[in-house]
Amino acid sequence: MYRNTLHYAEKTKKACSNINPCFDMTVEFGIIGGSGFYSISSKGIEEKIETPYGNVLVNIFNINNKKVAFITRHGPKHSIPPHLVNYRANIFALHSIGVKQIITSSAVGSMKKEMAPGSFVIPDQFIDFTIGRPKTFFVDNFEVKLHNGTIRKGVVHIDLSEPYCPHLRNESIVQSKKIAKNTFSKGVYVCTEGPRFETPAEINAFKILGGSLVGMTSVSESILARELGICYSTICLVTNFAAGMQEKISAEEVFAVFKSKVHELEEIIVNTIANLDISAKNCSCDKL
Numbered sequence: 001m002y003r004n005t006l007h008y009a010e011k012t013k014k015a016c017s018n019i020n021p022c023f024d025m026t027v028e029f030g031i032i033g034g035s036g037f038y039s040i041s042s043k044g045i046e047e048k049i050e051t052p053y054g055n056v057l058v059n060i061f062n063i064n065n066k067k068v069a070f071i072t073r074h075g076p077k078h079s080i081p082p083h084l085v086n087y088r089a090n091i092f093a094l095h096s097i098g099v100k101q102i103i104t105s106s107a108v109g110s111m112k113k114e115m116a117p118g119s120f121v122i123p124d125q126f127i128d129f130t131i132g133r134p135k136t137f138f139v140d141n142f143e144v145k146l147h148n149g150t151i152r153k154g155v156v157h158i159d160l161s162e163p164y165c166p167h168l169r170n171e172s173i174v175q176s177k178k179i180a181k182n183t184f185s186k187g188v189y190v191c192t193e194g195p196r197f198e199t200p201a202e203i204n205a206f207k208i209l210g211g212s213l214v215g216m217t218s219v220s221e222s223i224l225a226r227e228l229g230i231c232y233s234t235i236c237l238v239t240n241f242a243a244g245m246q247e248k249i250s251a252e253e254v255f256a257v258f259k260s261k262v263h264e265l266e267e268i269i270v271n272t273i274a275n276l277d278i279s280a281k282n283c284s285c286d287k288l
């Protein structure tokens with residue numbers, strides 16, 4: 001038996017049609033909102049999605065007649081630290097209701113002077129320094145049917161030559177530039193385990209390795225989404241300079257900067273989904 005889509009998709013369809021006929025179809029788009037990105041979650045209908053990794057609360061609503069499911073990465077009250085986020089449950093839940101495209105927000109520190117706090121960066125590469133998080137579905141004889149009909153099982157080595165979907169990235173860049181002049185269309189996201197911030201020595205090392213941004217979340221999601229053949233990209237909001245580049249880093253400062261820019265971030269994500277032309281998709285995120 002596939003621990004997969006059909007059962008959950010059928011269930012969701014039925015549940016949605018009982019609540020509101022406009023939700024009587026598969027949800028194609030997912031948003032995962034990072035730290036401070038909660039306002040959009042009040043727009044829709046809350047659903048609980050069961051997964052083999054635990055239950056996930058999603059909020060389902062429309063953007064330009066497209067069905068969208070929203071998940072708060074750190075929980076509605078920001079109670080889940082980055083190293084304890086149930087990444088597999090979140091990505092599996094979105095896949096199981098039909099989601100083929102996921103766009104997320106990430107708060108990051110900048111290792112580049114030109115990417116000042118308040119900037120938006122759509123990264124094109126990552127370096128993974130996380131430890132101890134489950135980063136694959138393919139254990140314990142896991143099998144999955146992708147949305148393109150392919151069955152994936154056994155030993156799976158996904159290609160991450162383009163770790164973030166180029167199609168999603170391109171549309172995000174277009175929409176971000178319309179809203180924010182300080183948009184950067186490339187960046188190398190270094191993912192640390194957290195929840196602590198980094199040391200200046202670590203940041204110096206990351207710079208030598210080619211890093212431009214440092215965060216604690218987006219990489220696990222990118223890997224897991226690719227394993228299930230889902231397009232994934234993230235829009236990073238720079239909330240601070242990395243350790244050693246400013247006097248001190250505090251969570252309060254991170255949240256304050258995020259709060260001041262969250263409406264722009266929300267607009268970029270909503271406009272990206274509204275304008276995304278799936279028929280023009282030319283990526284290979286659902287291929288090995």
Ligand SMILES: [Zn+2]
Nearest residue numbers: 165231283285
């Ligand atoms: Zn893609």
